[in-house]
Structures are given as structure tokens and as C-alpha cells.
Amino acid sequence: MVNFLFLALFIAITPLANAQLHFLAVAAGKEYFGTATDNPELSDSAYVTQLSNTTDFNQITPGNSMKWDATEPSRGIFTFSGGDAIAAQATKNGQLVRGHNCVWHNQLPAWVTNGNFDNATLTSIVQNHCSTLVAHYKGKIALVSWDVINEPFNDDGTFRTSVFFNTMGTSYIQVALNAARAADPGAKLYINDFNIEGTGAKSTAMLNLVKSLKSSGVPIDGVGIQAHLIVGQVPSTIQANLAQFATLGIEVAITELDIRMTLPSTAALLAQQRKDYQTVIAACKATKACVGVTVWDWTDKYSWIPGTFSGQGAACPWDENLVKKPAYDGIVAGFTT
Numbered sequence: 001m002v003n004f005l006f007l008a009l010f011i012a013i014t015p016l017a018n019a020q021l022h023f024l025a026v027a028a029g030k031e032y033f034g035t036a037t038d039n040p041e042l043s044d045s046a047y048v049t050q051l052s053n054t055t056d057f058n059q060i061t062p063g064n065s066m067k068w069d070a071t072e073p074s075r076g077i078f079t080f081s082g083g084d085a086i087a088a089q090a091t092k093n094g095q096l097v098r099g100h101n102c103v104w105h106n107q108l109p110a111w112v113t114n115g116n117f118d119n120a121t122l123t124s125i126v127q128n129h130c131s132t133l134v135a136h137y138k139g140k141i142a143l144v145s146w147d148v149i150n151e152p153f154n155d156d157g158t159f160r161t162s163v164f165f166n167t168m169g170t171s172y173i174q175v176a177l178n179a180a181r182a183a184d185p186g187a188k189l190y191i192n193d194f195n196i197e198g199t200g201a202k203s204t205a206m207l208n209l210v211k212s213l214k215s216s217g218v219p220i221d222g223v224g225i226q227a228h229l230i231v232g233q234v235p236s237t238i239q240a241n242l243a244q245f246a247t248l249g250i251e252v253a254i255t256e257l258d259i260r261m262t263l264p265s266t267a268a269l270l271a272q273q274r275k276d277y278q279t280v281i282a283a284c285k286a287t288k289a290c291v292g293v294t295v296w297d298w299t300d301k302y303s304w305i306p307g308t309f310s311g312q313g314a315a316c317p318w319d320e321n322l323v324k325k326p327a328y329d330g331i332v333a334g335f336t337t
């Protein structure tokens with residue numbers, strides 16, 4: 001009896017002390033818990049040790065090295081060394097990879113942006129880029145999915161202007177998706193965006209896009225919800241919003257989760273951040289179609305936030321010394337309660 005009580009107490013207490021995010025995600029019916037990473041970080045051995053800890057992370061997303069500027073810096077000249085290094089890291093550890101990404105308005109080489117191509121020429125450039133990129137990784141990595149289209153919308157739900165939209169109209173979306181499907185028929189194809197965590201104009205625009213692609217027979221398997229969020233401002237409609245996407249018969253995934261704060265971080269902010277991580281994870285847990293969660297790097301040491309949002313940071317579940325923050329326990333609580 002005493003032993004049994006001791007055991008029960010032990011089991012009740014250990015999840016927080018010794019939790020393992022991927023195991024908890026699987027226990028909650030998900031396929032994976034993962035993290036973004038980037039090539040320069042792979043020379044930090046303490047970082048790589050935890051990146052390789054598959055009880056926490058069994059999926060990784062290359063932060064930059066599969067993007068257009070890295071993979072096709074000159075027209076028709078493909079360079080896969082950076083992406084291949086991330087792929088090798090994943091394969092060594094038996095981790096899944098999210099391909100990221102085929103078509104995005106950012107981090108484009110100048111030859112694409114300033115090429116003054118006509119519609120037909122840019123169509124063939126998009127086709128060639130997506131099919132070459134996706135074909136390169138076919139069978140080379142344990143693929144979780146490809147972000148084929150990244151950030152197609154403005155916050156008001158209108159299509160973002162870009163060299164692709166301006167030249168090809170919305171046809172670039174189907175051109176890229178069709179090329180990716182042809183290159184790797186087994187790959188799950190996603191459209192990925194931010195500020196579609198809660199219901200609203202941008203989320204409605206994404207729903208309508210997916211509906212129209214499906215009704216015209218364009219391949220689309222999932223919507224990636226980036227979830228670059230702000231402490232204290234997680235949309236209250238996040239679960240209802242995930243459910244809306246699920247009704248379209250597609251997957252959803254939380255693809256780039258981080259929750260930033262105005263620095264300096266305080267105990268109160270860290271406690272709110274813990275709650276906010278829990279809210280996001282609980283919404284995914286409650287939505288059968290939500291297949292997994294990826295954080296946009298696991299440590300504040302390599303977070304993109306301070307470099308992009310001046311005065312903000314501390315957005316990740318581990319601090320800059322690679323020590324778990326209350327946010328980590330929030331993820332655990334999201335999966336277990």
C-alpha cells in the first residue's frame with residue numbers, strides 16, 4: 001500500500017520534472033512535436049545535444065536553408081548543401097522533416113524579384129523550382145510535409161502582392177502545388193501563414209482559398225498555422241478556428257510556434273507565457289486534424305524574435321542558457337490536462 005502510494009505520487013509528479021514533449025504529443029494522439037533549427041546552430045554542441053533529443057523533438061524544420069535564395073541562387077542552378085546538412089542531422093536522429101518552403105515573397109534571389117519575367121516564363125520558373133526542390137528530397141528524408149506556399153495573404157485577407165501574384169495572379173498557388181504533387185506524390189502539401197491562429201478576415205481568406213483549390217482539383221493536404229504569438233494575446237478563438245479548418249477535410253499543424261514578450265522578462269510574464277503555450281497546445285490536442293506542433297526554435301539563444309521585433313524576445317520554451325522555462329511546463333500541461 002505504501003509502495004503503491006509512493007508510485008502513484010511519483011507518476012503524478014514526474015511529468016513536469018521529466019516530461020518529454022514528443023512522447024506527450026504522441027500520447028495525445030499527435031504525430032510529432034518538433035522544432036525549427038538552422039545551419040549555423042549545428043556547430044553548437046550543447047544545442048545539438050538537445051536538438052537531437054528525440055523524446056522532446058522527433059521533427060525538425062530548416063529555418064532558412066531550403067528557401068529559394070539558398071536553393072536556387074541563380075536561375076536553374078540548384079544548391080542543396082545547407083538543406084542537405086539539416087536533412088542529414090534529422091536522418092541521423094530518426095527525426096521527421098518539414099520541407100520549408102517552395103514559394104514565398106521573402107528571401108528571394110534578385111534574379112526572381114527583378115527578372116521582369118512574363119506570366120508564362122515565371123510559371124515555368126515556379127514549376128521548375130518547386131519540382132526540383134521537392135524531387136531532391138523525395139525519399140531522402142522522412143518527410144512530414146512541405147510548406148509549398150508560404151504567407152500568401154495580407155492581414156486583411158487580400159492576396160499579398162509579390163512578384164508571383166503580380167505576374168501570375170493567384171495561378172502561382174496552383175502551379176506550385178501541382179508541381180510539388182508531381183515531384184513527390186507521397187508528400188503532404190501545405191499552405192502556411194501567420195495571423196490565422198484565431199478566426200477573422202485572414203483565416204476566412206485561407207479557408208476560402210482551400211475550398212476553391214479543392215473544388216478545382218488542386219492538391220492541398222493541410223494548412224500550417226505559424227503561431228508567432230504575443231504573451232497575453234493568444235486569440236480566444238484558436239480552438240474554434242482549428243475546428244473550422246478541420247471541417248474542410250484537411251490537416252492542420254502549428255508550424256512556427258513562439259510567444260514573445262517585451263523585454264525584460266519577469267516572473268509574471270513567464271507565468272502568462274506558460275498559460276499561453278498551454279492554450280495553443282490544448283487547442284491542437286482538442287482538434288483531431290491537428291497533427292503536430294513545431295516551435296520556431298526551442299531556445300531563446302537562437303530565436304529570430306529580437307532581431308526582427310526590437311525590444312522583444314524570450315519567446316521560446318528554453319532560455320538562452322538552454323534551461324527550461326515555465327513555458328515548457330505549459331506545453332506539458334497542454335498535452336496532459
Ligand SMILES: *[C@@H]1O[C@H](CO)[C@@H](O)[C@H](O)[C@H]1NC(C)=O
Pocket residue numbers: 018019020021049050053055056
Ligand atoms: C531528453 O529530454 C528529456 C526531456 O526534456 C530529458 O528529461 C532528458 O534528460 C533528455 N535526455 C538527454 C540525453 O539529454
Ligand SMILES: *[C@@H]1O[C@H](CO)[C@@H](O)[C@H](O)[C@H]1NC(C)=O
Pocket residue numbers: 119120123166167168169171
Ligand atoms: C497567368 O497565366 C495563367 C494561365 O497559365 C492565367 O490563369 C492567369 O490569369 C494569368 N495571370 C495574369 C495576371 O495574367
